[in-house]
Amino acid sequence: MDHTTRAVLAQRQVADAPGEVPAFAPLLEGLDLAGAVVTADALQTHPQAAEFLVDSKQAHYLLCVKANQPTLLDRCARLPWHRVPVLDRTCDRGHGRVELRTLKAVTVHHVGFPHAAQVVQVTRKTRELRTRRWRTVTIYAITSLTFAQASPARLADLLRGHWAIENGLHYARDTAFAEDASQVRTGAGPHVMACLRNLAIGVLCRAGPVNLAAALRHHARDPAGPLATLGISLG
Numbered sequence: 001m002d003h004t005t006r007a008v009l010a011q012r013q014v015a016d017a018p019g020e021v022p023a024f025a026p027l028l029e030g031l032d033l034a035g036a037v038v039t040a041d042a043l044q045t046h047p048q049a050a051e052f053l054v055d056s057k058q059a060h061y062l063l064c065v066k067a068n069q070p071t072l073l074d075r076c077a078r079l080p081w082h083r084v085p086v087l088d089r090t091c092d093r094g095h096g097r098v099e100l101r102t103l104k105a106v107t108v109h110h111v112g113f114p115h116a117a118q119v120v121q122v123t124r125k126t127r128e129l130r131t132r133r134w135r136t137v138t139i140y141a142i143t144s145l146t147f148a149q150a151s152p153a154r155l156a157d158l159l160r161g162h163w164a165i166e167n168g169l170h171y172a173r174d175t176a177f178a179e180d181a182s183q184v185r186t187g188a189g190p191h192v193m194a195c196l197r198n199l200a201i202g203v204l205c206r207a208g209p210v211n212l213a214a215a216l217r218h219h220a221r222d223p224a225g226p227l228a229t230l231g232i233s234l235g
Helices: 017-028 047-056 070-077 152-175 189-206 212-221 224-229
Strands: 037-040 060-065 088-094 097-107 118-128 135-143
Touching (some): 017 047, 037 152, 060 152, 070 135, 097 152, 212 224
Antiparallel strands (some): 088 097, 097 118, 118 135
16 A cells, blocks of 8 residues: 555455465565565565565565564664664544654664664554553564665654554455455455455545545445546546
8 A cells, every 4th residue: 555645556365364475575576666665564574575675676665573573573672772862753642542652763784684774663652532541562663774764754654654554444444344244255256345445445535635434425425426536527
């Protein structure tokens, strides 16, 4: 998904989560990614993915680091974060909660991961509006972008853009389109329906800031509305 437009650029149907790892390179093979920054969940944080992006696609990566790469996670966590100042702060309020985020970044040279230039630590503190209790989560990410290529604010924007894939695409497909309740489960049906949902979300978001549920109701009332949004005139 393109972070800015929320347009889905490519998709592949896989049987389960482990099937996502070998599908990573084939999914992106047909895209021109030269100079682009590719973000991905920790499931894809493998040396092969990093080498594919940098060496084959001339792209950069920003990958989350979690327990599926225990050695890399330990190296990231053991960096002297207590001596690193906070370089970026953000505060968001919505969906019934407040979220505070702080970001630190360290330049690295020998962390044992291909083309790694910086390691990022993000501390997220969240509080439900109806409570006073804060929940703190610390996550790590690794990137091929040097400090000169990506400031801390830029890294924070990229991470927020990546989290929007879950919040702005997958969550929207489930809530606005009731995808999880769909009875289409065999053959190419799930793949086709996912394409159509992605297309609708991308078109509506490209038209401007939008509440998807309200936009779907608006377009459902007028058959000419979807055509107008797509720029198609009935003459």
